[in-house]
Amino acid sequence: xxxxxxxxxxxxxxxxxxxxxxxxxxxxxxxxxxxxxxxxxxxxxxxxxxxxxxxxxxxxxxxxxxxxxxxxxxxxxxxxxxxxxxxxxxxxxxxxxxxxxxxxxxxxxxxxxxxxxxxxxxxxxxxxxxxxxxxxxxxxxxxxxxxxxxxxxxxxxxxxxxxxxxxxxxxxxxxxxxxxxxxxxxxxxxxxxxxxxxxxxxxxxxxxxxxxxxxxxxxxxxxxxxxxxxxxxxxxxxxxxxxxxxxxxxxxxxxxxxxxxxxxxxxxxxxxxxxxxxxxx
Amino acid sequence: xxxxxxxxxxxxxxxxxxxxxxxxxxxxxxxxxxxxxxxxxxxxxxxxxxxxxxxxxxxxxxxxxxxxxxxxxxxxxxxxxxxxxxxxxxxxxxxxxxxxxxxxxxxxxxxxxxxxxxxxxxxxxxxxxxxxxxxxxxxxxxxxxxxxxxxxxxxxxxxxxxxxxxxxxxxxxxxxxxxxxxxxxxxxxxxxxxxxxxxxxxxxxxxxxxxxxxxxxxxxxxxxxxxxxxxxxxxxxxxxxxxxxxxxxxxxxxxxxxxxxxxxxxxxxxxxxxxxxxxxx
Numbered sequence: 001x002x003x004x005x006x007x008x009x010x011x012x013x014x015x016x017x018x019x020x021x022x023x024x025x026x027x028x029x030x031x032x033x034x035x036x037x038x039x040x041x042x043x044x045x046x047x048x049x050x051x052x053x054x055x056x057x058x059x060x061x062x063x064x065x066x067x068x069x070x071x072x073x074x075x076x077x078x079x080x081x082x083x084x085x086x087x088x089x090x091x092x093x094x095x096x097x098x099x100x101x102x103x104x105x106x107x108x109x110x111x112x113x114x115x116x117x118x119x120x121x122x123x124x125x126x127x128x129x130x131x132x133x134x135x136x137x138x139x140x141x142x143x144x145x146x147x148x149x150x151x152x153x154x155x156x157x158x159x160x161x162x163x164x165x166x167x168x169x170x171x172x173x174x175x176x177x178x179x180x181x182x183x184x185x186x187x188x189x190x191x192x193x194x195x196x197x198x199x200x201x202x203x204x205x206x207x208x209x210x211x212x213x214x215x216x217x218x219x220x221x222x223x224x225x226x227x228x229x230x231x232x233x234x235x236x237x238x239x240x241x242x243x244x245x246x247x248x249x250x251x252x253x254x255x256x257x258x259x260x261x262x263x264x265x266x267x268x269x270x271x272x273x274x275x276x277x278x279x280x281x
Numbered sequence: 282x283x284x285x286x287x288x289x290x291x292x293x294x295x296x297x298x299x300x301x302x303x304x305x306x307x308x309x310x311x312x313x314x315x316x317x318x319x320x321x322x323x324x325x326x327x328x329x330x331x332x333x334x335x336x337x338x339x340x341x342x343x344x345x346x347x348x349x350x351x352x353x354x355x356x357x358x359x360x361x362x363x364x365x366x367x368x369x370x371x372x373x374x375x376x377x378x379x380x381x382x383x384x385x386x387x388x389x390x391x392x393x394x395x396x397x398x399x400x401x402x403x404x405x406x407x408x409x410x411x412x413x414x415x416x417x418x419x420x421x422x423x424x425x426x427x428x429x430x431x432x433x434x435x436x437x438x439x440x441x442x443x444x445x446x447x448x449x450x451x452x453x454x455x456x457x458x459x460x461x462x463x464x465x466x467x468x469x470x471x472x473x474x475x476x477x478x479x480x481x482x483x484x485x486x487x488x489x490x491x492x493x494x495x496x497x498x499x500x501x502x503x504x505x506x507x508x509x510x511x512x513x514x515x516x517x518x519x520x521x522x523x524x525x526x527x528x529x530x531x532x533x534x535x536x537x538x539x540x541x542x543x544x545x546x547x548x549x550x551x552x553x554x555x556x557x558x559x560x561x562x
Contacts (some may be wrong), residue, residue, distance in 0.1 A: 097385075119381055123493060180486065187476065190530070192556075194533060195469060195552075196552035198464060198526055198529050199464055201525070201529075206465065206559055208451065209559070210466065212470055213465045214559065215496045216497060218497070218556075219497055220555075221557050222553070225546055228542055228546040228549050235538065239534060246527055246531070248478055248482075249526070257520055261513060268474045268501075271478045273475040273502070274471075274477050274481055275502050278487055
């Protein structure tokens with residue numbers, strides 16, 4: 001499907017993408033680059049990439065550029081990449097925030113027909129090249145947020161690519177994507193970090209915590225730098241989501257304070273029913 | 282270890298306790314009772330109990346009474362049980378809240394030397410007699426909160442009992458227990474219910490939620506009635522915990538609003554480090 005592929009960012013997502021591309025035999029040559037030289041060496045040693053990319057030694061354009069870095073770094077990693085982008089190069093990403101990332105991509109590459117911001121809803125609380133999993137995207141949704149400049153050919157190519165990796169495609173605009181992800185991903189991360197911080201503030205004995213606490217705070221193991229970056233990039237959607245969540249907590253608090261068992265039970269039962277209907281138990 | 286055992290409440294905890302007692306051959310006869318007649322029939326059919334207990338047909342006292350009902354029901358289920366309690370009967374429970382439950386136990390049975398409130402930190406998001414697991418308490422901590430009236434013999438017997446079921450004993454006063462559990466259990470439950478409710482309020486497409494959302498909201502599958510009951514019973518510790526958590530969220534919100542990447546990253550990194558050091562990944 002692709003002759004030359006460049007993966008920018010060789011962590012969990014970039015590494016998993018490389019493994020998945022190889023597994024599906026979708027690329028002739030996979031080059032990689034990372035701001036962290038240790039990650040570059042590790043990715044090379046693990047065979048995730050055939051070689052590291054060095055601008056000065058390479059004139060050939062890429063057929064696919066996959067950007068898997070924190071949102072705030074997208075602008076800088078794409079800056080100056082135009083010489084390696086031919087008219088049909090698919091340039092896509094894996095960021096959890098789309099509107100600001102799409103702007104950064106356009107700022108770097110203009111109205112390139114191959115620009116197609118994307119977000120595979122797949123992740124894990126591990127990080128670094130060694131955490132790559134070839135099946136990370138299998139069975140997962142990938143949200144594509146095409147721009148006005150994105151060509152039908154690029155959309156079709158991206159759909160073929162992700163389908164070949166076992167993912168299924170959902171198209172959405174960047175704004176609704178960012179509002180949805182603030183709610184179903186960025187908020188839960190902040191709640192997990194916040195719960196652990198409160199426990200630390202109070203010197204709580206976490207050796208007594210049960211499996212529920214571990215599930216509820218698993219996301220607090222995700223890299224702090226990455227998630228601070230995502231929260232800041234998505235501040236426009238995340239701040240009102242935090243306000244709405246604080247309002248929900250105040251509502252529960254008032255029911256507890258006033259001993260309103262009926263209202264409290266009703267609120268919890270509504271959530272219980274909806275959560276029980278989600279697959280995976 | 283026990284001749285006659287009565288289990289009051291035949292849900293996840295009562296059912297698991299019955300299975301674990303049998304597995305360890307600790308009881309000659311296990312009787313059970315539940316406010317829900319369906320649960321009684323199910324427990325009998327599953328062989329969790331040898332027979333259902335009926336007050337009017339039984340004069341013999343019990344050697345162990347295990348109360349596994351929501352906190353608000355403890356007073357009513359123990360009321361009038363004195364005739365079945367002999368001086369050495371161990372009367373214990375599994376409630377997630379201890380101070381109000383200890384008061385209810387004393388109100389029903391006075392300063393009985395065998396009164397020993399307990400809380401096995403073990404659970405799951407399933408419920409009912411069929412959810413019982415014989416290994417639910419294996420490897421888990423059990424917090425004992427002895428009263429002034431609790432005899433050394435009762436403490437020793439309870440320690441032997443839980444140790445035989447594979448649990449390990451932690452002794453604590455009821456107040457610190459309730460503050461700790463508000464933080465490491467009751468708060469995470471409310472955050473899970475609240476997150477799902479906010480998603481419902483916004484008509485979010487939960488089919489797009491990833492494994493992180495599922496972990497973060499798994500506790501929202503717990504029975505709403507039970508958890509409303511626990512939250513109300515522990516209001517004294519839970520309300521200030523909710524206030525402190527809202528304060529933590531407001532702190533994170535302010536860091537995001539003002540773009541204070543350093544402070545935000547530092548807060549998240551502190552939690553990441555602490556969570557990573559908890560066993561179970």
